[in-house]
Amino acid sequence: MGRYLGRKLLIYALTFFLAVTIDWMIPRFMPGDPVSLMIARIGTRPEAAEVLRGYFIQAFGLDVPLWQQYLNFWKALFQGDLGVSIWLYPQPVIKIIQRAIPYDLFILLPAILLSWFAGNHVGALAARARWLDNTLLPVGYLLTATPYMWLAILLAWSLGNVAGVFPIAGAYSFSIRPHLSLRFILDLLHHWFLPFLSLFLVMFGGWAIGMRNMIIYEMESDYSRYLEALGTPQKLIRKYAFRNAMLPQITGLALQLGGIVAGAVATEVVFAYPGIGYIILNAVQNQDYFLLQGCFLFIIIGVLLANFLIDIVYVIVDPRTRLGMTGE
Amino acid sequence: MEQEQPKKVRSEFIFFAWRNAKLRIGVSILLVFIVFAVVGPFLVKYDPYEYSGPMGAPPSREHWFGTTIFGQDVFSQFALGTRSTLTVGLLGGCIGTMVGILVGLLGGYRGGMLDEFLNVITNIILIIPTLAVLIIIAAYLEVRGILTQSLFIGLTAWPWAARAIRAQTFSLRVREFVDLARITGRSSLRIVLTEIAPNMMSYLLLVFILQFGGAVLNAATLDFIGLGPTKGVSLGLIMNNAVLWAALQLGMWWWLLPPGATIAAIVGALYITNVGLDEIFNPKLREM
Numbered sequence: 241m242g243r244y245l246g247r248k249l250l251i252y253a254l255t256f257f258l259a260v261t262i263d264w265m266i267p268r269f270m271p272g273d274p275v276s277l278m279i280a281r282i283g284t285r286p287e288a289a290e291v292l293r294g295y296f297i298q299a300f301g302l303d304v305p306l307w308q309q310y311l312n313f314w315k316a317l318f319q320g321d322l323g324v325s326i327w328l329y330p331q332p333v334i335k336i337i338q339r340a341i342p343y344d345l346f347i348l349l350p351a352i353l354l355s356w357f358a359g360n361h362v363g364a365l366a367a368r369a370r371w372l373d374n375t376l377l378p379v380g381y382l383l384t385a386t387p388y389m390w391l392a393i394l395l396a397w398s399l400g401n402v403a404g405v406f407p408i409a410g411a412y413s414f415s416i417r418p419h420l421s422l423r424f425i426l427d428l429l430h431h432w433f434l435p436f437l438s439l440f441l442v443m444f445g446g447w448a449i450g451m452r453n454m455i456i457y458e459m460e461s462d463y464s465r466y467l468e469a470l471g472t473p474q475k476l477i478r479k480y481a482f483r484n485a486m487l488p489q490i491t492g493l494a495l496q497l498g499g500i501v502a503g504a505v506a507t508e509v510v511f512a513y514p515g516i517g518y519i520i521l522n523a524v525q526n527q528d529y530f531l532l533q534g535c536f537l538f539i540i541i542g543v544l545l546a547n548f549l550i551d552i553v554y555v556i557v558d559p560r561t562r563l564g565m566t567g568e
Numbered sequence: 569m570e571q572e573q574p575k576k577v578r579s580e581f582i583f584f585a586w587r588n589a590k591l592r593i594g595v596s597i598l599l600v601f602i603v604f605a606v607v608g609p610f611l612v613k614y615d616p617y618e619y620s621g622p623m624g625a626p627p628s629r630e631h632w633f634g635t636t637i638f639g640q641d642v643f644s645q646f647a648l649g650t651r652s653t654l655t656v657g658l659l660g661g662c663i664g665t666m667v668g669i670l671v672g673l674l675g676g677y678r679g680g681m682l683d684e685f686l687n688v689i690t691n692i693i694l695i696i697p698t699l700a701v702l703i704i705i706a707a708y709l710e711v712r713g714i715l716t717q718s719l720f721i722g723l724t725a726w727p728w729a730a731r732a733i734r735a736q737t738f739s740l741r742v743r744e745f746v747d748l749a750r751i752t753g754r755s756s757l758r759i760v761l762t763e764i765a766p767n768m769m770s771y772l773l774l775v776f777i778l779q780f781g782g783a784v785l786n787a788a789t790l791d792f793i794g795l796g797p798t799k800g801v802s803l804g805l806i807m808n809n810a811v812l813w814a815a816l817q818l819g820m821w822w823w824l825l826p827p828g829a830t831i832a833a834i835v836g837a838l839y840i841t842n843v844g845l846d847e848i849f850n851p852k853l854r855e856m
Contacts, residue, residue, distance in 0.1 A: 255692045262701065270708040381843075385781070385836030387788050389807060390828025393816065401819050408816055495728070498697035502789050505699065509793060510811055524707055524794045532707050539700045547695060 244561045248551050252544045259540040263533050264313045268306070275302075278326070278527055299323060299530075322537070323530030327522050333534035336519060341538070343411055344515040346432065348504055351439035352493070359447025360489055364482050366448065367455035376448055383445025389506035392438040396510060399434060406434045409512040435511045439503055443496070450492055454485035487558055494550045497543050584848045591844030597837035601830065605654045608647035616645040616801045627822050634822035637813045642806070646826055649803040653784060653831065656718045656802070660783030663722025665776045668729025669765075675730070676737025677760050687734070694727040699789055706795035714797050717790065721783045729775045736771055740764050770849035774842055781838040788831050803827035 275296045279289050297303055301312050316322070322333040366376040383391075400408035412418065412427050458464060458481035467477050508517030516535050523531040555561045585591055614620040621631050623639040633642035675686035701724050706712060740746060741764065749759045765772075790796055791804025792811075806827040810816075815823045 251688065251691050252695070254688070255695045258692055259696055263704070266704055266708055270705070381839050382832065382836050385839050386832040387785055387792075387804075387828055387835075389789065389792050389811075390832060393807065393811065393824050393828060396816050397819070397821055397824060401816060495694070498695075498699065501697040502699035502786070505703075506789050506792055510816075520703060521793055524703075527707075529707065532704060536700050536704045539697055543695060543697055 244555065245551060248548070252548060256540065256544060260314065260317065260537065261310075263536055264310055267529060267533070268302075268309070278529070317537070322534040325523075325528055325531045327526040327528040327531060333530050336531065337516065337534055337538050340515050340519050343513060344504060344508075344517075344542075347435050347439060347507075347513065347515065348500065351436050351443065352500060355440045355443035356447050356489070356493060359444045360451045360486070362444075363448035363451025364455050364478070364485070366452045367459070368478065373452065376452065380445040380449040380452075383442055384449065386442055387506070388438065388442050388503035389510050391442055392435065392507045392510035395434050395438050407431050408434065411514050431511075431513075435507050435513050438507050438510075439500075442503060443500065446496070447489065447492075450489060451485060454488055455481050458484050487554070490550060490554050490557065494547050497546055501539055501543065581848065585844075588844045588848055590840050591848065594837045594839075594841030594844055597833060598841065601650060601834055601837075602654065604647070605651040609651055612641075612644040612647050614641040614644045616640065616648050618644075624818065624820055626820075633826055634820070636809065636823055637815065637818070637820070642823055642826070645801045645806050646803070646830070649801045649806055649827060650830055652714050652797070652800060652802045653787065653804070654834070656714055656721065656787040657780045657784040657834070659715070659718035660721035660725065660787065661776055661780030663719060664725035664779040664783065665729060665772065667723065667726035668775060668779070669733055669772065671726065671730035672733025673737055673760050673764065676734040677741055677756065677764065683734075686730070690727045690730050690734075693724070694731070698724045698786060702786065702790055703793065703795060706790060710798075712796065712798045714800065714802075717787060717797060718783065721786050721790075722779075725779055725782055725786065729779060732775065733768070733772070736768050737764060740767055770845070774845060774849075777838050777842045777845070781835045781842075784831060784835055784838075803831055 275293060278296060279292050301309050304312070320334050322337075325331050325333050325336055328336060362372075362376065366373045396408040400406050407413070407430060411431050412424065413431075416424055416427055418424060455478075459477070464477050464481060467480070504515065505517030505520055507513070508515045509521045512518060516538065519531065520535050522528070523535065617640055619639045620641050621635045621639050623635065624637045625631060625635045625639075627634045631641050631643065633646055635641055636645075671686050671690065675683040675690075698721075702720055705720055706717070709716065746759060746763050749763050754762075787796070787802065788804035788807075791802045792808045794808055794812075796802050796805045796808065804827070807824065810820070810823045810827075
């Protein structure tokens with residue numbers, strides 16, 4: 241178990257190192273000059289542009305040798321200093337991101353966990369019921385093929401615009417100030433539902449199909465056939481098959497995290513939901529590079545943490561990893 | 569007799585391919601969109617960004633898909649957008665598959681330190697969310713074209729393909745016919761190309777199809793955040809504009825719905841084709 245988690249941790253450490261290096265490298269080695277780009281964007285008189293240029297060069301720390309820039313980048317990172325936002329000048333990037341993260345968790349955690357849970361169970365049911373299988377497969381494929389933002393647009397248009405049942409923008413009504421009361425919480429949930437639903441639906445399709453295929457595969461395997469030959473009740477064989485099919489689904493969750501990030505970003509843009517995705521949209525529109533780089537780092541940290549959590553769950557669920565029987 | 573063998577295999581393939589409903593449906597939908605991407609732009613009456621009609625008008629005979637809030641023709645944007653979206657999918661899918669094949673075959677066949685190294689790299693890149701990297705790269709590009717977009721999408725999408733191909737190569741390289749080829753003293757490159765790769769052809773096709781779909785979705789998401797091609801049109805860009813200019817609040821469904829529906833149809837058709845092909849290549853999965 242120690243070896244298994246240790247190996248994983250090493251990979252995660254390397255990943256973090258690489259991600260930070262990418263984050264540092266891209267502004268410095270990409271063709272084009274972000275500093276001039278930002279100044280051109282702001283578009284001021286030449287003398288003001290000179291002052292701005294000096295400020296930006298200092299802010300990026302471009303006035304020292306490269307290796308020193310790299311070390312400074314790491315040092316600043318550990319002090320939680322990700323620079324100052326241009327979009328919301330002069331707020332520090334880290335403050336803006338800290339404000340956004342609760343909204344991300346509020347949507348993502350329920351959507352991921354519920355879609356995984358529901359998808360697995362519906363998929364397992366479909367593997368044994370022909371009529372359910374015949375509806376689940378096309379619907380599931382359609383859902384997984386749907387771009388997140390389009391499903392979000394579809395839901396916002398049909399349930400928000402045409403039916404008028406749900407609000408289509410923001411995390412709470414503009415008329416209410418955030419405070420702890422039943423009215424505010426209900427309003428929060430009201431705004432939360434559509435973004436949650438669109439993420440839930442797209443992910444649900446993938447899990448259900450994956451589980452259905454795995455169950456069919458497991459039911460064909462030797463241990464199922466042997467149990468069948470012994471006269472074991474179907475229900476028990478299904479139970480074993482389900483447990484075995486869970487393992488790849490857990491690994492699949494780790495592999496899906498990247499896609500989930502993309503989905504969350506797109507969904508938040510559609511619903512103007514103030515999470516990281518919405519911040520990225522604003523950072524892109526305002527060419528706020530510090531903010532963008534900060535978001536990148538936080539996404540990486542989030543994905544690494546999630547990966548590690550999934551690894552721990554895997555160790556608990558699959559005894560073989562505890563005994564060191566599988567390396568990966 | 570020797571002449572007959574490949575011919576028979578091919579006709580059997582066509583036989584099962586034709587019988588497979590999933591493949592028929594998937595391929596037909598794809599063909600429709602491919603033909604539309606080729607022919608559509610010639611049917612277009614307006615420049616995609618030209619202010620050619622009334623503002624925010626619903627579909628009419630003059631403007632088949634209505635107009636945007638500025639009076640641009642949505643159908644013109646849609647036709648050109650479908651073309652560029654398919655191009656990105658094709659190019660990005662090709663690049664992703666190629667890199668995946670290269671890394672997977674190399675690591676899987678050679679083994680040892682090289683494999684260990686490639687495997688660690690693959691695992692690391694697999695963890696980093698593709699879109700996050702693409703966002704940060706695209707944001708720093710001043711001029712973004714369809715080619716650069718496909719290049720970056722392909723270059724970040726290969727890890728899972730490499731991993732799958734590596735696993736396949738592992739199982740193939742210990743087979744007897746590979747050992748025999750090795751005894752005859754052939755070079756590694758020739759063994760990989762003539763003994764191992766042909767046995768994975770069906771698998772590689774499936775990998776390509778999935779990479780194609782992934783590239784389309786990634787491009788759409790990038791465009792949707794506003795990091796699409798700086799010049800030109802794409803389906804994601806249409807949606808980006810529609811959402812930014814409050815098409816949702818104004819209920820302009822003709823501007824919002826067609827681009828996303830097309831992406832969903834293309835990617836869905838790719839997935840269905842994939843499942844169909846899988847059933848044909850893998851007799852165990854066939855429904856008789």
